[in-house]
Amino acid sequence: MASPRPASLRVASRGRTGGTGACNSNSVFSGLSSDIQNDLIKSIAQVIRDEIKSEINFAKFVSVIADETPDISHREQMSVIFRYLTKTGIEEICRGSIGRNAPTSRVTITYDSAPRHLRLWLGTNSRQTRKPSVMSKVVKTIVTSPHVYKPVGPYSQAVLAGKMLYVSGVLGLDEEARLVAGGAAAEARRALENLARVLEAGGSSLPAVVKTTVLLKDINTFPDVNKIYAEYFPKHCPARATYEVGKLPMDAAVEIEAIALSGVLGLDPEGHLAPCGAEGQTKKALENLVHILDAAGTSLDCVVKTTILLTNMHDFGLVNKVYRDYFPQNCPARATFQVGKLPLGASVEIEAIAVKGEVTVQETAPCPCSEAKN
Numbered sequence: 001m002a003s004p005r006p007a008s009l010r011v012a013s014r015g016r017t018g019g020t021g022a023c024n025s026n027s028v029f030s031g032l033s034s035d036i037q038n039d040l041i042k043s044i045a046q047v048i049r050d051e052i053k054s055e056i057n058f059a060k061f062v063s064v065i066a067d068e069t070p071d072i073s074h075r076e077q078m079s080v081i082f083r084y085l086t087k088t089g090i091e092e093i094c095r096g097s098i099g100r101n102a103p104t105s106r107v108t109i110t111y112d113s114a115p116r117h118l119r120l121w122l123g124t125n126s127r128q129t130r131k132p133s134v135m136s137k138v139v140k141t142i143v144t145s146p147h148v149y150k151p152v153g154p155y156s157q158a159v160l161a162g163k164m165l166y167v168s169g170v171l172g173l174d175e176e177a178r179l180v181a182g183g184a185a186a187e188a189r190r191a192l193e194n195l196a197r198v199l200e201a202g203g204s205s206l207p208a209v210v211k212t213t214v215l216l217k218d219i220n221t222f223p224d225v226n227k228i229y230a231e232y233f234p235k236h237c238p239a240r241a242t243y244e245v246g247k248l249p250m251d252a253a254v255e256i257e258a259i260a261l262s263g264v265l266g267l268d269p270e271g272h273l274a275p276c277g278a279e280g281q282t283k284k285a286l287e288n289l290v291h292i293l294d295a296a297g298t299s300l301d302c303v304v305k306t307t308i309l310l311t312n313m314h315d316f317g318l319v320n321k322v323y324r325d326y327f328p329q330n331c332p333a334r335a336t337f338q339v340g341k342l343p344l345g346a347s348v349e350i351e352a353i354a355v356k357g358e359v360t361v362q363e364t365a366p367c368p369c370s371e372a373k374n
Helices: 034-058 118-127 183-201 219-232 277-295 313-326
Strands: 063-069 076-086 090-098 140-143 157-160 164-171 211-215 239-244 255-260 301-308 333-338 348-354
Touching: 034 076, 157 183, 164 183, 183 219, 183 255, 211 219, 219 239, 277 313, 277 348, 301 313, 313 333
Parallel strands: 211 239, 301 333
Antiparallel strands: 063 076, 076 090, 140 157, 157 164, 164 255, 211 255, 301 348
16 A cells, blocks of 8 residues: 655745635645645634734734725725834734725724723723823912012013922113123122022022022133122032023123022911011911912821921920921921021921822831920
């Protein structure tokens, strides 16, 4: 009995295919019947399709490109291309031309079969409802000092956003917006005095400045300006950038802009210090803090850190007494120290860091803050 002829899976030159893509007698695989060959081709095609679908489903970014155009016989057909990102780079798969009258001409992308990032891109077609993002509330306060010249353009002297005070560039102008005489050094001095007044109006001060930018009409005036600058920032200087520019407004020689931290002072709505010294100012400062936290959608319960600045450490006991009324238990972390001066001649300034959201308090040990007397 003769042994059966082994089936060969050697790939030969491809012959014509029928309208459905099936093989005819000009075989792709020699030694097998056309039916078996067609089954093998369909199986391999299915494996390839599954592999492509798997890659697309795990891709972080996917795009689908569909283009419809008539062929030479005026028959409409559509090409579909999938382009997606893999670990090795961008892959592009062409679905091929789909005839308008062909059984497979209808292309449907369902939500369940689409990868996650494509589902988000489909938007309203998704079955899941995306929660709208919650924007944090930030109070934007326009700061103006009556002791500084009016802005020479459509801008504010400074803007307070949260605890950051952004000061526009200040020039060496007097209150009537006239350049002071004496060149770059004199203008630098006046500009820094104007800066100090704007900072004071925003509840801040020169020691609270974290960044300045010094613009010079002539870089050769740098040593003179630097000497004046050092008088206003003698130590713990803020970060700084200095460079020459083509021209400055009013033909000024110097312009200085700044970013500073702003604390909470014991001021009433009119900007006047609360009476009764450190005790009254502490109460008013904490009331102001409550209003600021409320505007930001949080509260005293969410405060995790405070810093109390005193001009006289002898007021520590009085300040602590008022402070306890606002933080009776589970007190935030705190630092208290004496400073040389505070804006507006205030005795107390309070800074705070708070979180936003639902707060659950846990203790590793009983907190002694409710028992402390000082």
